[in-house]
Amino acid sequence: MARKQFDLIVFDWDGTLMDSTSTIVRCIQAAARDLGLPVPDKTAASYVIGLGLHDAMQVAIPNVDPKFYPRIVERYRHHYLAQDMDLTLFDGVGEMLTDLRQQGYFLAVATGKNRVGLNRALHTSGLLSSFDATRCADETFSKPNPAMLHELTRELGQDMQRTLMIGDTTHDLQMAINAGAAGVAVEFGAHPVEELAALKPLYSAASIKSLHTWLDQHA
Structure with missing residues (x-):
């Protein structure tokens, strides 16, 4: 199926991919x-x-x-x-990322973790080779400043209007708004669903399975 809207999908880490x-x-x-x-x-x-x-x-x-x-x-x-x-990925994360890569999406991480912490997490989770680029809070401005998304799109040669940010906090969604990217919320992380909904994400996923399905059908 041809991609509909996006070329670059950027994930938050804690509370979005990792159950932390x-x-x-x-x-x-x-x-x-x-x-x-x-x-x-x-x-x-x-x-x-x-x-x-x-x-x-x-x-x-x-x-x-x-x-x-x-x-x-x-x-x-x-x-x-x-x-x-001892922390683990949410069920289905590995399969979702593999599927997205096979479909040809660029994948990235934008996280509040520092570089040492993210590299450690990528190694222990087996996802070191899953992402085309990553950005951490000790390398640039913290969310909701749009710098992480600006830097990732420049590094990968991507268009912000064809970039999707996925996260579990209002910081993630507000960063997307500030950058001019689209945003999708996940409901199983740090911030209440009603606070996420107030920022009008394209979709709000109750599970990784539902996120994966939505991405297959709409991204």
Whole structure:
């Protein structure tokens, strides 16, 4: 079947391809607890997923002495690295990516993870060769700034109007809007469905299976 709308499909990582939302929330909370700082609730900790790590900690744990933020980041990494080898992809991710590659799409990742963290995740998940390009928050501006999408489209020689961003947070969808790309939401990650819907994505997927089906029929 001929492609209908897009040439480049860009995925967020955490909460979109990798089932990591609850682990990230617990690690943010543990980092605050380690330092005797106010512990953000699940909603506050979930909201910052997708942002660059330093930005995320400043939003999740606001109004503390700035000297604490490097220490919060260090404690977060300590807790996360103790668990990230056990994280798994959502069911069906590998098959979906293989199918999309076979259909000739360019595939990319735009993530709030840092480069070391994404490379580690790509290696452990077996997806190192699945993407044509990737961009991380420590390499450019954090979401929802459109820089990641601008850089990916330039690197791959693609048209923003034929680029689709897929993510589980309003940061992902707002980045797509800011860049002039299309957006699709997934409902099984960090942000509530009603907040995602307010940004009017082309589609909102309840599972990887439904996302895969929609991409086959509409992308």
